[in-house]
Amino acid sequence: MSDFxxxxxxxxxxxxxxxxxxxxxxxxxxxxxxxxxxxxxxxQDGMNIVGEKFETGxxxxxxxxxxxxxxNQAIExxxxxxxxxxEKKIGTIVLGTVxxxxxxxxxxxxxxxxxxxxxxxxxxxxxxxVEAFVEKVKEVHPDIVGLSGVLTLALxxxxxxxxxxxxxxxxDEVKVIIGGNPVNQEVxxxxxxxxxxxxxxxxxxxxxxxxx
Amino acid sequence: MNDxxxxxxxxxxxxxxxxxNKVPKRVPVGISLPFExxxxxxxxxxxxxxxxxxxxxxxxxxxCQKVYSDTCVFSGSLRFPSFYELMKSQSFVMASNGxxxxxxxxxxxPEDYDYLIEKPYDCILERVLPRQYKALDAADPINSAxxxxxxxxxxxxxxxxxxxxxxxxxxxxxxxxxxxxxxxFSEAPFDFIADQLxxxxxxxxxxxxxxxxLKEACEAVYPIVFKKGLPAQISNYGxxxxxxxxxxxxxxxDFENLYWPTFKRMLDEYASMGIxxxxxxxxxxxxxxxxxxxxxxxxxLMFEYGDPKIIKGKLGKKHIITGLYPIVNxxxxxxxxxxxxxxxxIDILAPQGKYIFGFDKQPLLLNDINLENxxxxxxxxxxxxxxxxxxxxxxxxxxxxEYKVEPSRKLESKYYKTWDQYKALNPNVSEFGKDKLSNxxxxxxxxxxxxxx
Numbered sequence: 272m273s274d275f276x277x278x279x280x281x282x283x284x285x286x287x288x289x290x291x292x293x294x295x296x297x298x299x300x301x302x303x304x305x306x307x308x309x310x311x312x313x314x315q316d317g318m319n320i321v322g323e324k325f326e327t328g329x330x331x332x333x334x335x336x337x338x339x340x341x342x343n344q345a346i347e348x349x350x351x352x353x354x355x356x357x358e359k360k361i362g363t364i365v366l367g368t369v370x371x372x373x374x375x376x377x378x379x380x381x382x383x384x385x386x387x388x389x390x391x392x393x394x395x396x397x398x399x400x401v402e403a404f405v406e407k408v409k410e411v412h413p414d415i416v417g418l419s420g421v422l423t424l425a426l427x428x429x430x431x432x433x434x435x436x437x438x439x440x441x442x443d444e445v446k447v448i449i450g451g452n453p454v455n456q457e458v459x460x461x462x463x464x465x466x467x468x469x470x471x472x473x474x475x476x477x478x479x480x481x482x483x
Numbered sequence: 484m485n486d487x488x489x490x491x492x493x494x495x496x497x498x499x500x501x502x503x504n505k506v507p508k509r510v511p512v513g514i515s516l517p518f519e520x521x522x523x524x525x526x527x528x529x530x531x532x533x534x535x536x537x538x539x540x541x542x543x544x545x546x547c548q549k550v551y552s553d554t555c556v557f558s559g560s561l562r563f564p565s566f567y568e569l570m571k572s573q574s575f576v577m578a579s580n581g582x583x584x585x586x587x588x589x590x591x592x593p594e595d596y597d598y599l600i601e602k603p604y605d606c607i608l609e610r611v612l613p614r615q616y617k618a619l620d621a622a623d624p625i626n627s628a629x630x631x632x633x634x635x636x637x638x639x640x641x642x643x644x645x646x647x648x649x650x651x652x653x654x655x656x657x658x659x660x661x662x663x664x665x666x667x668f669s670e671a672p673f674d675f676i677a678d679q680l681x682x683x684x685x686x687x688x689x690x691x692x693x694x695x696x697l698k699e700a701c702e703a704v705y706p707i708v709f710k711k712g713l714p715a716q717i718s719n720y721g722x723x724x725x726x727x728x729x730x731x732x733x734x735x736x737d738f739e740n741l742y743w744p745t746f747k748r749m750l751d752e753y754a755s756m757g758i759x760x761x762x763x764x765x766x767x768x769x770x771x772x773x774x775x776x777x778x779x780x781x782x783x784l785m786f787e788y789g790d791p792k793i794i795k796g797k798l799g800k801k802h803i804i805t806g807l808y809p810i811v812n813x814x815x816x817x818x819x820x821x822x823x824x825x826x827x828x829i830d831i832l833a834p835q836g837k838y839i840f841g842f843d844k845q846p847l848l849l850n851d852i853n854l855e856n857x858x859x860x861x862x863x864x865x866x867x868x869x870x871x872x873x874x875x876x877x878x879x880x881x882x883x884x885e886y887k888v889e890p891s892r893k894l895e896s897k898y899y900k901t902w903d904q905y906k907a908l909n910p911n912v913s914e915f916g917k918d919k920l921s922n923x924x925x926x927x928x929x930x931x932x933x934x935x936x
Contacts, residue, residue, distance in 0.1 A: 287691070332687075332731075332732035333686070333729075333732045336687040337687050340684070340687075370578075371580035371582060371848075373578050375587060376684070423810060423811065423846060423848075424582060424848045424850070426814065427850040452766070453811055455811065457812075457815035458814075461815045
């Protein structure tokens with residue numbers, strides 16, 4: 272298909288109608304698994320454009336949510352033709368909202384963008400106890416642990432979670448990034464994380480830097 | 484006059500000066516700690532204490548002695564588990580730490596827009612509330628009615644219990660008798676649809692997929708949120724509190740088209756009646772400061788993030804500014820750093836009045852801050868933020884005659900009866916019952932809409 276560039280652009284522009292039209296035509300053309308993989312990559316490139324537009328202030332959080340949904344729709348359409356050829360993952364992230372906090376909008380945006388960037392993400396969900404993170408890290412040995420929280424009460428919970436990883440002897444195995452409304456550099460140092468962000472696109476870039 | 488009364492008079496005068504466009508004697512210190520924080524300070528189990536609001540009285544009293552503020556240090560709570568639990572709420576639930584919060588849940592589907600636009604209050608009661616409150620089950624009407632009745636009783640009881648504590652402490656320590664929630668509470672029309680009806684994800688889809696319907700829906704819910712916020716008494720010294728949520732997550736063109744028109748009209752309509760508003764600008768509103776300037780004079784703007792210099796420069800002559808001082812500093816910085824920093828904020832925000840000291844947000848739990856730092860900051864504001872020109876005119880004066888709005892849609896629903904409608908259905912009712920029955924109608928309206936705010 273010669274339309275891959277067009278697909279990337281349409282996704283970057285969040286032109287839902289156009290993205291769905293291109294993909295439906297593409298699937299109807301009976302593509303090979305290799306071609307289908309290229310379509311997936313074109314969508315991922317589109318997500319990169321979305322991330323860039325977010326960083327330059329053209330898009331905002333609502334647009335990232337829309338982009339995540341659009342990407343999910345795109346992958347659904349492509350599923351029948353992608354086949355079993357699984358793409359190589361660039362790294363693994365264990366992700367969750369820390370205990371005491373029920374918010375997950377930011378976490379879900381980060382997950383969508385990290386997956387689009389090629390990470391394998393294990394999302395534990397909201398209000399997750401320290402042990403849930405410790406157990407998952409023991410099980411899957413991720414490169415990165417992502418801790419999310421919106422309320423100020425999440426900051427102590429982040430600290431407790433990181434302390435929990437230390438006590439289990441796992442802290443040196445992983446990089447830890449914290450994200451959400453109340454985090455900043457001082458908080459990052461206070462809780463003992465390696466990096467912080469209030470911006471999902473930037474967070475994904477930091478993670479990419481860690482697994483290079 | 485005893486010391487407490489004298490102190491209360493001073494506090495009343497500094498707050499009233501701010502609201503009357505005068506430079507006060509000193510900057511009012513508006514610090515309030517929520518129920519959950521106070522319960523933990525007293526070593527109480529948070530989940531248990533919230534079922535028994537009176538239990539925090541003693542510990543709230545101790546905090547009033549420890550922390551300086553010109554308004555009551557104990558703010559009460561917006562969320563008690565009793566009335567949510569009885570209604571099987573999915574909108575407000577208790578997390579593992581006992582803190583009640585609002586998770587991302589959906590109360591309205593895209594296909595409900597047409598009905599919401601046609602009959603907003605009917606749609607909310609018939610479709611939205613039963614999705615968010617599972618005790619409302621059309622297949623089990625009697626148990627639904629019983630659950631609702633119990634929930635209303637719990638709602639009245641728990642707010643009365645915590646309100647009584649605030650009242651007692653206000654008299655005991657001579658606080659300014661007026662806190663954030665004393666003058667009415669509501670939401671912007673767009674936020675009302677976003678938060679509990681469509682959810683963050685749903686609204687983000689609707690903005691791009693069906694903006695025209697969303698715009699009409701904001702118009703449709705306008706009479707509901709407008710009525711919800713109306714204070715019982717109109718005063719120059721009370722404000723309707725509106726926490727604003729979605730704007731900074733939107734593109735400006737969507738904000739301008741979908742969010743702003745009905746919100747602006749709401750504040751203009753209140754202003755035309757002499758009603759003021761206090762709005763919480765969640766997140767960083769830097770790119771919307773020109774819009775905020777256009778709001779009615781003397782709107783209390785509580786900021787979370789942003790550059791205090793730019794905010795004061797653009798808005799300080801017209802509006803009353805509060806917030807901005809970062810609550811996380813109280814956790815991550817030393818006492819000296821916190822005190823030095825608050826002086827910097829005061830030097831920028833206090834000149835020429837129209838400023839009340841406040842944090843960018845309340846601390847939620849005891850561990851969120853170092854309490855000693857909070858005390859040091861509060862006392863610094865009290866002693867440092869003193870004016871040399873009290874009584875001077877602060878800036879632009881509010882004149883309610885300047886605000887005119889086109890009449891908006893009225894609240895019309897078979898589930899809300901005006902006195903005339905009630906009388907038509909019950910011709911034998913005594914006129915003596917008018918006030919009581921109208922007040923009951925409004926009390927139920929207030930409760931039902933509160934469930935979605």
